Amino acid sequence: MFDWNWAFTWEILPRLIHATGNTLIAAGAGYAIALVLGLILALAQRSQYRALTFLVREFVEFIRSTPLLLQIFFVFYVGPQFGIRLSPWASGMIAIGLHYSCYLSEVYRGGIESVPRGQWEAATALNMTMLQTYRRVVIPQAIPSALAGMGNYLVGIFKDTPMLSVIGVAELIHTANAIGSENYRFLEPYTMVGLIFLAISLPAAGLIRVFESYVRRKLGM
């Protein structure tokens, strides 16, 4: 079909699979950062200090409404201006982790707010500390309603990793670019990259839905 070269496809497949590994590592590491940082941002927005709440809120809005691509460039190029040299991987992970932590903080916030007020009051009545209230009452109930959003952003971060190619992280698109310009053939590498993305993100979305209903069942909801 359309001059598709199967021999060439098989030849480049190992390189693409290797790059898929890098893509998955980037997505996983970025997501891990986002999960932790997102929780911090969500809790900071619930603090009693108005100034802190306001600042964090504005920060989250700022990051969410500006392009990730620009943020990646910012982190990568601004560091050296002030004498901080970051590798492409490090700056990529910072940028993508930070970007998605803002999205995740909104998911956490929604989850926490979905816990009925009575639960908080009951925890206070039982003389629980703040930490106990969060750990034993609020968070377990917040998780089910947050899971769908968390899953969506896991797939989202995976699909945004190609932007890391612009600072030279050797993920899928970066590799496809390299293969394309070495061989003057773009049809196979770019199409294969598209298919690899589909082959991972579609089952992942399905698995997340299964996992979500499993957790709901486990928590008796």
Add this chain to the structure above:
Amino acid sequence: MTIFEFVGQYWPRLLSGTGVTVTQFLAATALGIAISLAMGLLRLSHSMMLRGFAVTYIEIFRGTSLLVQLYWIFFVLPLFGITVEKFTAGYMAVGMNIGAYGAELVRGGILAVPKGQWEAALAINMSAAKRMWRIILPQALVNMLPPWGNLMIELLKGTALVSLISVTDLMFEAKQINGTTFLSAQVFGVALIIYYILARFMLTPFMRWLERFMARKMGRA
């Protein structure tokens, strides 16, 4: 160089870049809305083939990255004899990508219209097309406007990617200026602020206004 001197010197290029970004945004929005409507309606069609077509489109565009789609349209389509100019390829990719997400919103919005409305339209002998156009879609539009606000911000952020196929948008100009001056903090900082202003102080208020306007039109406010 302070940020003010910087803006004073480079504002013409930043402004022209912003102009291109806004044009890309508007073109992609028009295309995105058209595709959302078409695919959202096809997704609800009785014909299994039409439904299958819409589902395939939506899954392909939501399952892969915007960057992959952009490269595919720009580098691979010419191999099939369809050469698209970079400006067109840019808003086509962004619009087609957003269209897939929008289609799900259209579908959800239509399904949220109460069943009684369908029945009433049937009772007064409206044709299917007229029922959709005059009764269902206007109400669906009000239902789906709030999530469209978020999608429009995603769209604006998505247009930054067209810089990677050398469309001279704001992101591209920022990259070029950075390449010649190495004033990374200034140039990327200013670009971030411009994107933020576009999203937060123009797009968001406009969508809020549109929500209120539509609600009033529908006699719901």
